[in-house]
Amino acid sequence: MKVTEHLKNAQNTVISFEILPPLKGKGIQSLYNHLDPLMEYKPSFINVTYHRSEHVFKKMGDGNFKKVVVRKRPGTESICAAIMNKYNVDTVPHLICGGFDVNETEDALINLHYLGIDNVLVLRGDAAKNETNFEPEPGGHQYAIDLLKQVQNLNSGLYLEEDLKNTTSTKFCIGVAGYPEKHFEAPNMDTDLQFLKQKVDAGADYIVTQMFFDNAKFFAFVDACRAIGINVPIIPGLKPVYNKKQLTILPKVFHIDLPTDLSSEIIKCKNDEDVEKVGAEWLLHQSRDLKNAGVEALHYYTLGKPNLIANVVKQLL
Numbered sequence: 001m002k003v004t005e006h007l008k009n010a011q012n013t014v015i016s017f018e019i020l021p022p023l024k025g026k027g028i029q030s031l032y033n034h035l036d037p038l039m040e041y042k043p044s045f046i047n048v049t050y051h052r053s054e055h056v057f058k059k060m061g062d063g064n065f066k067k068v069v070v071r072k073r074p075g076t077e078s079i080c081a082a083i084m085n086k087y088n089v090d091t092v093p094h095l096i097c098g099g100f101d102v103n104e105t106e107d108a109l110i111n112l113h114y115l116g117i118d119n120v121l122v123l124r125g126d127a128a129k130n131e132t133n134f135e136p137e138p139g140g141h142q143y144a145i146d147l148l149k150q151v152q153n154l155n156s157g158l159y160l161e162e163d164l165k166n167t168t169s170t171k172f173c174i175g176v177a178g179y180p181e182k183h184f185e186a187p188n189m190d191t192d193l194q195f196l197k198q199k200v201d202a203g204a205d206y207i208v209t210q211m212f213f214d215n216a217k218f219f220a221f222v223d224a225c226r227a228i229g230i231n232v233p234i235i236p237g238l239k240p241v242y243n244k245k246q247l248t249i250l251p252k253v254f255h256i257d258l259p260t261d262l263s264s265e266i267i268k269c270k271n272d273e274d275v276e277k278v279g280a281e282w283l284l285h286q287s288r289d290l291k292n293a294g295v296e297a298l299h300y301y302t303l304g305k306p307n308l309i310a311n312v313v314k315q316l317l
């Protein structure tokens with residue numbers, strides 16, 4: 001079922017989780033171990049992130065370095081199928097522009113269609129680890145909106161091979177990303193919002209946000225979106241803080257702020273165990289406040305901390 005149908009049919013706040021494919025070599029059981037504690041809380045859908053190949057320099061026996069290409073987290077499409085089979089829950093595979101040309105993307109979409117997956121989250125993707133700025137793949141897309149248009153074409157039965165006859169139209173429900181604290185490359189909030197509006201006008205069905213730790217920023221973002229005519233559902237994305245390093249890593253990697261109340265509590269903590277308690281408390285507080293404000297859904301980035309998230313959702317419901 002489509003994410004938008006889940007939102008429409010829900011009696012209560014929709015809960016969803018996001019996971020990363022396991023690192024290559026780990027096997028599917030590691031993923032099930034991650035999901036098992038979460039499934040009790042009946043998520044409406046599970047997002048699975050998408051990862052490109054990376055160039056890494058491997059040190060050889062003779063001391064020289066060899067450039068090798070590795071895809072550390074393959075398997076998004078088949079992981080979605082495995083989750084659907086095991087837990088009978090909808091999945092939302094992510095698709096990214098970076099690292100894939102349009103033919104590879106079409107093949108991924110065809111696979112998803114065959115698997116009976118009704119949703120995709122279309123993203124540009126981060127810059128490759130060995131690059132400072134995002135560089136599109138030759139023959140690939142530059143912006144999420146270009147990828148979105150490719151999905152829209154397939155939803156209209158238009159494949160890359162234009163002379164295909166009697167084609168089947170796919171029916172993907174399309175999500176896009178939004179940034180309550182602005183995407184770091186956008187010159188200002190207004191411009192970023194206009195690009196977001198372009199994605200919605202091009203057919204995005206809903207928005208899921210970057211993580212944030214101050215609900216006031218989310219509410220202001222929703223207001224700003226509504227003011228410029230973005231009327232699709234906006235799902236808040238939430239992530240707990242659970243170690244001291246995240247005090248600097250989260251702002252650096254995700255270009256978001258931690259509110260002073262939260263950062264000063266974390267600074268006071270003696271160890272990461274204490275940070276985890278503070279982070280869980282903060283997440284519960286944020287979730288309750290958003291739920292009380294009437295948000296349609298809460299989307300949790302569970303990465304590495306399923307039990308913490310499960311515990312928060314348990315107290316929330």
Ligand SMILES: NC(=O)C1=CN([C@@H]2O[C@H](COP(=O)(O)OP(=O)(O)OC[C@H]3O[C@@H](n4cnc5c(N)ncnc54)[C@H](O)[C@@H]3O)[C@@H](O)[C@H]2O)C=CC1
Binds near residue numbers: 096122
């Ligand atoms: N994997 C995930 O679940 C998520 C990933 N992200 C990451 O966030 C980053 C951005 O992805 P998206 O938001 O999907 O990308 P996007 O293509 O919508 O936007 C990327 C940047 O380009 C700007 N932009 C958009 N259209 C433009 C245009 N026509 N001309 C000039 N600038 C334009 C935007 O303001 C933004 O700064 C990626 O690094 C993505 O991986 C963000 C949220 C979720």
Ligand SMILES: Nc1nc(=O)c2c([nH]1)NC[C@@H]1CN(c3ccc(C(=O)N[C@@H](CCC(=O)O)C(=O)O)cc3)CN21
Binds near residue numbers: 210211246249301
């Ligand atoms: N820029 C960006 N890229 C993403 O892939 C992404 C977002 N933002 N925001 C929404 C979700 C959340 N995702 C993720 C992916 C990885 C971690 C993660 O590994 N976090 C580590 C530190 C990050 C690092 O060291 O690179 C953590 O300690 O939280 C968190 C959220 C994937 N998504």
